[in-house]
Amino acid sequence: MGDRKVIVVGAGIAGLVAAFQLKKKGVDVIVLESASKVGGRMITESSNGYLIDGGAQFLSSAYKILSDLIDELGITPEYVETSRIVGIVRNAKIRKFRYDSPLSLLFSGLLTFSDWLSFCFGSFKLLKKTKGIPINNYAAWKEFDNEAAESWSDRYYGKNITEYFVEPLLEALYFQKPGETSKALPIALNAFVAHKAKTMTLAGGIGKLPELIAKGLDVRLNTSVDKISVKGDGVSIYTANQEFRAEKVILATPAPQSRKIYTSQSAIEKELLSTEFSSTVNIAFALVNKLPQELNLNDVYGVWIPRRERKIIAAFTIESAKDAGRVASGELIHVMLSGEAGEIMVAQNDESIITDVLEELEQYLPCISENVAFTRVYRWINAEPKSRVGRCEKINDYRKSINNHNKVILAGDYLGMPFTEGAAETGIWAASSVLSKA
Numbered sequence: 001m002g003d004r005k006v007i008v009v010g011a012g013i014a015g016l017v018a019a020f021q022l023k024k025k026g027v028d029v030i031v032l033e034s035a036s037k038v039g040g041r042m043i044t045e046s047s048n049g050y051l052i053d054g055g056a057q058f059l060s061s062a063y064k065i066l067s068d069l070i071d072e073l074g075i076t077p078e079y080v081e082t083s084r085i086v087g088i089v090r091n092a093k094i095r096k097f098r099y100d101s102p103l104s105l106l107f108s109g110l111l112t113f114s115d116w117l118s119f120c121f122g123s124f125k126l127l128k129k130t131k132g133i134p135i136n137n138y139a140a141w142k143e144f145d146n147e148a149a150e151s152w153s154d155r156y157y158g159k160n161i162t163e164y165f166v167e168p169l170l171e172a173l174y175f176q177k178p179g180e181t182s183k184a185l186p187i188a189l190n191a192f193v194a195h196k197a198k199t200m201t202l203a204g205g206i207g208k209l210p211e212l213i214a215k216g217l218d219v220r221l222n223t224s225v226d227k228i229s230v231k232g233d234g235v236s237i238y239t240a241n242q243e244f245r246a247e248k249v250i251l252a253t254p255a256p257q258s259r260k261i262y263t264s265q266s267a268i269e270k271e272l273l274s275t276e277f278s279s280t281v282n283i284a285f286a287l288v289n290k291l292p293q294e295l296n297l298n299d300v301y302g303v304w305i306p307r308r309e310r311k312i313i314a315a316f317t318i319e320s321a322k323d324a325g326r327v328a329s330g331e332l333i334h335v336m337l338s339g340e341a342g343e344i345m346v347a348q349n350d351e352s353i354i355t356d357v358l359e360e361l362e363q364y365l366p367c368i369s370e371n372v373a374f375t376r377v378y379r380w381i382n383a384e385p386k387s388r389v390g391r392c393e394k395i396n397d398y399r400k401s402i403n404n405h406n407k408v409i410l411a412g413d414y415l416g417m418p419f420t421e422g423a424a425e426t427g428i429w430a431a432s433s434v435l436s437k438a
């Protein structure tokens with residue numbers, strides 16, 4: 001039996017950031033991780049000289065916690081900007097624009113002049129209303145968490161903006177429908193504009209960040225936790241062949257996994273642990289040759305496909321526009337399926353997924369099928385927490401409820417913003433709860 005002051009379960013970015021903070025404060029902490037490597041949904045695989053981000057795709061210069069960590073770990077020179085050019089499909093054509101240039105959006109052909117005006121004016125008005133609200137803490141967006149994104153966007157911006165901006169945004173980034181997502185999420189994302197946010201990546205792959213954080217920590221890999229029970233003045237953590245005891249546990253696994261292993265849930269914990277997750281499948285296609293010049297896509301990083309245009313693909317990226325250094329030769333295309341397609345296709349074999357994806361991709365990248373060197377498929381059953389209306393309030397209630405009697409503190413993106421920075425914020429919060437209530 002190994003006795004520790006704090007045990008963190010899960011070596012995703014939330015758990016690692018929590019353990020990193022505790023270790024800095026001199027707390028005796030270990031991390032138990034079921035997988036054979038750290039990072040969870042933030043992983044990079046190296047294959048034949050190509051670097052493939054299998055889960056999280058990009059970072060943002062507005063990610064304060066992660067940008068500071070990157071600095072602290074001494075890898076700022078590797079923190080590089082992606083291309084600012086994106087595309088959204090309308091009438092089967094990719095409409096290219098710079099995400100930081102409203103004028104280029106106007107001339108892209110995506111929106112009519114009156115839709116563009118409504119979008120720019122509406123977004124600007126929102127920026128004034130949301131000034132100062134932290135973009136990495138979902139609980140702070142409670143006042144906007146009272147209606148689904150779809151009905152709000154139809155009314156606020158108009159149907160075309162819902163269909164050609166809000167819907168593809170929520171599917172490409174979170175694999176979720178606007179009807180099942182709170183308006184708090186797109187409103188919070190709009191606030192990235194106020195931070196002049198740039199999309200960023202790490203030259204060594206996004207998975208390099210969790211790997212570097214873990215280097216200074218005692219992480220036990222291949223250690224799957226089966227059960228966590230609060231007993232006496234501490235917590236018992238059971239794996240297949242070992243029992244650990246700790247004064248406190250930070251449980252940093254996604255809600256569907258946490259609810260299976262944590263046996264002493266309070267009513268509010270139960271509420272949070274019932275958070276549903278969207279699913280997706282990501283498919284990387286390494287290409288022998290570069291994309292033909294006449295496609296005029298070589299400078300485009302991400303392409304979103306709205307539901308009116310899509311079969312199964314929510315988005316694809318052209319990885320040399322993210323960072324040329326990660327593409328050994330030819331090109332690397334990364335495809336993300338919509339939540340609806342993901343839910344069904346996670347259960348299918350690689351071959352049938354690849355066949356269906358190539359059929360749709362051919363519309364935008366003709367002859368891609370003859371150009372594929374190899375493929376990688378990543379299945380994410382628990383891809384992103386669904387931000388249904390009311391999630392902010394539940395998180396607020398939970399955070400307020402924590403006191404010294406809580407032996408298990410929950411962390412992970414389902415307690416925050418559904419992205420890496422949001423998960424990291426929950427890790428900082430969990431660590432500070434352990435420290436301040438100690």
Ligand SMILES: Cc1cc2nc3c(=O)[nH]c(=O)nc-3n(C[C@H](O)[C@H](O)[C@H](O)COP(=O)(O)OP(=O)(O)OC[C@H]3O[C@@H](n4cnc5c(N)ncnc54)[C@H](O)[C@@H]3O)c2cc1C
Pocket residue numbers: 009010011012013014015032033034035038039040041042054055056057058059173223224225226252253254257261280282336380382383384411412413414417418419420421423
């Ligand atoms: C396809 C995809 C694309 C995304 N794109 C982006 C993006 O571009 N930008 C962005 O910022 N975010 C993105 N995200 C979201 C981001 O990846 C997550 O929000 C974040 O990584 C979640 O971190 P976490 O620590 O909460 O959970 P996780 O990363 O899921 O970590 C949980 C850890 O717990 C471990 N674990 C589970 N069960 C047990 C157990 N029983 N015992 C021990 N360990 C266990 C898991 O193996 C895992 O390592 C994306 C996510 C996906 C799936």
